[in-house]
Amino acid sequence: MKILQAIKVSFGAIRSHKLRSFLTMLGVIIGVFSVVTLVSIAQGATGAVTEQIEEMGPNLIIVNITGRGHRTLSLEEANRLAGREGVRAVAPVVSGRVTVKQGNVTLDTTLEGTSPEYRTVRNQSAQSGRFLTEADLQFRQNVVLLGGSVAEELFPLGDPLGREIRIDGTPFTVIGLLEEQGAGLGGSGDDKIIVPVTTAQRLLRISGISTIYLQASAPEMVDRVIAGVEAALTLHFRDDQAFTLFDQAQILDTLEQITGTLTLMLGGIAGISLLVGGIGIMNIMLVSVTERTREIGICKALGAKKRDILLQFLIESSVLSGFGGLFGLALGYGAGIAISNFTDLTPAFSPLVVAVALVFSLCVGMFFGLWPANKAAKLNPIEALRAQ
Amino acid sequence: MIAISGVNKIYYLHGVQVAALREVSLSVAEGEFIAVAGPSGSGKSTLMNIIGCLDIPSSGVYCLNGEDVGRLPDNRLAEIRNRHIGFVFQSFNLLPRISARENVELPLLYRGISSKERTRLALKALERVGLADRVRHRPTQLSGGQQQRVAIARALVGEPSVILADEPTGNLDSGSGNEIIALLHQLHRQGKTVVLITHDPDLASQAQRTVKMYDGMIIREEVRVP
Ligand SMILES: Nc1ncnc2c1ncn2[C@@H]1O[C@H](COP(=O)(O)OP(=O)(O)OP(=O)(O)O)[C@@H](O)[C@H]1O
Numbered sequence: 377m378k379i380l381q382a383i384k385v386s387f388g389a390i391r392s393h394k395l396r397s398f399l400t401m402l403g404v405i406i407g408v409f410s411v412v413t414l415v416s417i418a419q420g421a422t423g424a425v426t427e428q429i430e431e432m433g434p435n436l437i438i439v440n441i442t443g444r445g446h447r448t449l450s451l452e453e454a455n456r457l458a459g460r461e462g463v464r465a466v467a468p469v470v471s472g473r474v475t476v477k478q479g480n481v482t483l484d485t486t487l488e489g490t491s492p493e494y495r496t497v498r499n500q501s502a503q504s505g506r507f508l509t510e511a512d513l514q515f516r517q518n519v520v521l522l523g524g525s526v527a528e529e530l531f532p533l534g535d536p537l538g539r540e541i542r543i544d545g546t547p548f549t550v551i552g553l554l555e556e557q558g559a560g561l562g563g564s565g566d567d568k569i570i571v572p573v574t575t576a577q578r579l580l581r582i583s584g585i586s587t588i589y590l591q592a593s594a595p596e597m598v599d600r601v602i603a604g605v606e607a608a609l610t611l612h613f614r615d616d617q618a619f620t621l622f623d624q625a626q627i628l629d630t631l632e633q634i635t636g637t638l639t640l641m642l643g644g645i646a647g648i649s650l651l652v653g654g655i656g657i658m659n660i661m662l663v664s665v666t667e668r669t670r671e672i673g674i675c676k677a678l679g680a681k682k683r684d685i686l687l688q689f690l691i692e693s694s695v696l697s698g699f700g701g702l703f704g705l706a707l708g709y710g711a712g713i714a715i716s717n718f719t720d721l722t723p724a725f726s727p728l729v730v731a732v733a734l735v736f737s738l739c740v741g742m743f744f745g746l747w748p749a750n751k752a753a754k755l756n757p758i759e760a761l762r763a764q
Numbered sequence: 765m766i767a768i769s770g771v772n773k774i775y776y777l778h779g780v781q782v783a784a785l786r787e788v789s790l791s792v793a794e795g796e797f798i799a800v801a802g803p804s805g806s807g808k809s810t811l812m813n814i815i816g817c818l819d820i821p822s823s824g825v826y827c828l829n830g831e832d833v834g835r836l837p838d839n840r841l842a843e844i845r846n847r848h849i850g851f852v853f854q855s856f857n858l859l860p861r862i863s864a865r866e867n868v869e870l871p872l873l874y875r876g877i878s879s880k881e882r883t884r885l886a887l888k889a890l891e892r893v894g895l896a897d898r899v900r901h902r903p904t905q906l907s908g909g910q911q912q913r914v915a916i917a918r919a920l921v922g923e924p925s926v927i928l929a930d931e932p933t934g935n936l937d938s939g940s941g942n943e944i945i946a947l948l949h950q951l952h953r954q955g956k957t958v959v960l961i962t963h964d965p966d967l968a969s970q971a972q973r974t975v976k977m978y979d980g981m982i983i984r985e986e987v988r989v990p
């Protein structure tokens with residue numbers, strides 16, 4: 377008997393019990409729906425964060441000076457790292473919390489003192505006005521670039537360029553607005569202000585550097601630069617605990633580990649509901665085999681082989697679960713659109729998830745249909761014919 | 765073509781042996797019309813199940829067209845039922861959810877015949893039993909006599925050599941019953957071997973030969989003198 381014919385016949389059987397078939401499918405629908413939705417949300421969130429990390433700048437290496445002990449790293453010493461092999465640019469950073477004031481608006485924000493290289497290394501320049509220059513650093517100019525949210529709060533109406541604000545009481549001139557970055561790891565990339573590093577050292581009364589952003593000249597140089605800088609800093613501090621060094625790859629690795637586990641967990645939980653759906657299918661197929669015992673007997677009398685009966689019931693359970701899977705997928709897709717419309721999350725529907733969910737739901741139908749189908753195929757034709 | 769010799773059929777019910785057939789021997793020639801009669805429980809249906817390859821003997825030999833059926837695997841038996849046997853049951857045994865035409869198509873479906881050809885043959889078979897105007901009806905939308913005619917169409921659609929009818933008129937009034945018997949005689953005239961199980965002495969007497977059973981044994985054979 378041809379498979380297509382068996383599918384047609386199974387549609388008839390499913391149609392003759394519409395409500396029952398729908399309720400049976402519901403288990404699979406909910407299972408596939410939750411698998412697809414949860415995994416897509418997890419992947420969407422991962423994708424968003426990954427993008428932000430990558431936007432931090434290409435081939436970025438971050439050195440945090442925790443400054444244990446008495447030694448610090450001076451600005452000149454930090455800048456000297458630029459001369460190392462494989463280093464394209466260095467942006468030393470001094471940072472701290474400050475209070476800014478404009479008119480009668482006062483707010484707390486993060487101040488970063490850095491050099492013009494910050495622009496390339498951190499991939500963030502001025503969207504209007506200008507960025508820092510060497511001259512600003514040399515003359516310890518009181519100039520400042522405002523992050524998006526700071527600018528909005530301080531100057532809700534007018535253009536901040538050229539205006540004056542007070543940082544911890546000291547007057548600064550606004551020379552530029554920073555490009556929008558959105559919320560990233562470790563707080564908003566827009567809730568900060570940038571001043572020349574030399575100015576910041578004086579303002580915050582810090583002599584050392586707290587963070588150095590390094591840009592390697594090529595992706596394959598990253599590991600070598602890390603090793604070299606690590607050795608140099610260990611020598612400088614006489615202590616390898618005084619600083620931490622990591623690059624984007626490490627951050628991404630950690631992130632992937634976390635989200636991978638999360639995705640697996642969500643997928644697993646949803647998978648269990650799919651399994652429960654499968655058991656529902658098995659249950660209803662067993663009922664169906666019992667109800668149709670006589671029909672099975674008739675078919676056998678007319679020459680149906682074991683294979684024909686087995687195939688018939690297997691296809692029926694697979695059609696149930698397969699269509700359940702399709703409906704679940706459609707629902708999940710709809711939910712994804714709704715979620716991205718009403719929240720900040722954008723679920724990512726990877727073809728892999730869609731394929732896995734569909735194949736898995738089909739397999740659930742076949743697996744849980746196997747036992748009932750086998751039961752039907754093994755029926756003795758005479759006894760089956762005698763059933764009521 | 766049907767050659768049964770020394771066949772026993774023993775059922776086990778809760779550990780107790782029930783002999784449904786004892787040392788039954790019977791030959792039916794090709795194109796013969798025989799009737800099997802006997803009281804309830806005498807083993808008529810059991811005999812028919814064995815002739816129809818729905819069941820195999822506990823002992824003894826049954827040869828159909830020279831092939832020892834008792835040794836064949838299930839799949840081969842299904843194939844023989846499909847190609848060589850046409851069943852007509854007392855309770856019609858049509859599938860309730862599909863139309864008359866689709867019911868008639870079933871044996872062809874298991875033979876792997878294309879959908880177009882199936883439909884053509886099924887319509888022809890329904891025409892032969894006088895139901896050309898009822899092809900779309902479900903079994904529940906047909907009278908008992910019509911249902912049994914659909915069953916006969918289903919039995920003959922695959923052009924089997926043997927038609928086995930187990931009390932085909934048992935659930936019918938005499939009028940529709942006579943139509944069914946007339947159809948069986950017509951099939952016989954067209955060269956089919958017909959085995960008719962019946963309680964009705966009148967019907968039995970119309971056969972070329974009547975086999976009387978009692979308690980699992982064939983106790984008498986009567987040949988009709990034409
Ligand atoms: N599956 C079975 N298990 C146990 N005993 C059985 C089974 N099938 C038939 N029998 C027994 O075999 C005997 C013959 O049964 P069978 O159905 O062949 O009778 P029958 O002549 O067709 O009767 P009727 O005219 O009522 O249809 C009966 O005694 C019955 O109880």
Ligand SMILES: [Mg+2]
Pocket residue numbers: 808809810930
């Ligand atoms: Mg009987």
